[in-house]
Amino acid sequence: MPDTGRERPRLSVRTSVSVPVRLRDGRETTPSVVSFHGLPAGWPVDKEPLALVFGTPGPVPLVRVHSECLTGDVFGSLRCDCGPQLAEAMARFADEGGILLYLRQEGRGIGLYNKLDAYALQDTGADTFEANRMLDLPDDARDYWVAAAALQALGHTEVALVSNNPDKQRQLTEHGITVVEAVPTGCHVNPFNDRYLRAKVDQAGHRIAVEAAGTAGVVEAVGTVGTVGEGALS
Numbered sequence: 001m002p003d004t005g006r007e008r009p010r011l012s013v014r015t016s017v018s019v020p021v022r023l024r025d026g027r028e029t030t031p032s033v034v035s036f037h038g039l040p041a042g043w044p045v046d047k048e049p050l051a052l053v054f055g056t057p058g059p060v061p062l063v064r065v066h067s068e069c070l071t072g073d074v075f076g077s078l079r080c081d082c083g084p085q086l087a088e089a090m091a092r093f094a095d096e097g098g099i100l101l102y103l104r105q106e107g108r109g110i111g112l113y114n115k116l117d118a119y120a121l122q123d124t125g126a127d128t129f130e131a132n133r134m135l136d137l138p139d140d141a142r143d144y145w146v147a148a149a150a151l152q153a154l155g156h157t158e159v160a161l162v163s164n165n166p167d168k169q170r171q172l173t174e175h176g177i178t179v180v181e182a183v184p185t186g187c188h189v190n191p192f193n194d195r196y197l198r199a200k201v202d203q204a205g206h207r208i209a210v211e212a213a214g215t216a217g218v219v220e221a222v223g224t225v226g227t228v229g230e231g232a233l234s
């Protein structure tokens with residue numbers, strides 16, 4: 001997410017259109033896809049955020065703030081857990097209602113090409129955070145103010161946040177969103193993302209119970225998420 005260094009404005013709803021979608025389990029559902037007015041001047045068109053509103057969210061909606069991952073979301077990359085997390089949220093929201101905020105901050109905010117450079121370094125032994133440092137890039141450049149502003153534009157300041165990432169919850173809180181409940185996601189581990197998930201747990205405090213990790217032949221073992229300790233926010 002670009003940091004404009006300027007005052008962060010309020011957003012308002014620009015358009016809301018129905019977009020029927022087919023979920024990965026084959027079901028169909030029709031969220032409203034919402035765009036926003038009020039992004040700072042110069043905001044790149046390829047960074048425009050979206051909200052997908054499923055059903056009629058209650059006063060404390062389930063919310064997933066998802067950062068774009070082209071390789072995971074679109075191509076089904078097994079190097080990370082983004083695709084399964086996105087699919088899990090959409091399936092859940094189709095059943096229970098909810099808001100998916102899709103933020104265009106690829107590669108934890110460093111961009112697509114840098115992410116691929118980091119993958120190349122990971123293939124020589126670095127973990128996901130070490131690789132970023134070797135490239136003189138931050139561990140995590142994501143900025144969630146636009147998610148908070150979008151939620152406010154949709155009329156929500158209290159949410160049940162579907163996430164394992166403590167930084168996401170902290171930033172939303174700083175930007176005026178009350179996280180009433182933290183709802184953990186599933187643990188989507190496979191032999192290719194095992195090290196990545198462990199690094200997120202060990203170095204960024206993500207709350208994921210990485211189970212069955214690296215087991216040959218296990219392509220996607222959806223395990224349980226660890227019950228997290230007091231004040232647990234994921």
Ligand SMILES: [Zn+2]
Nearest residue numbers: 069072080082
């Ligand atoms: Zn990913």
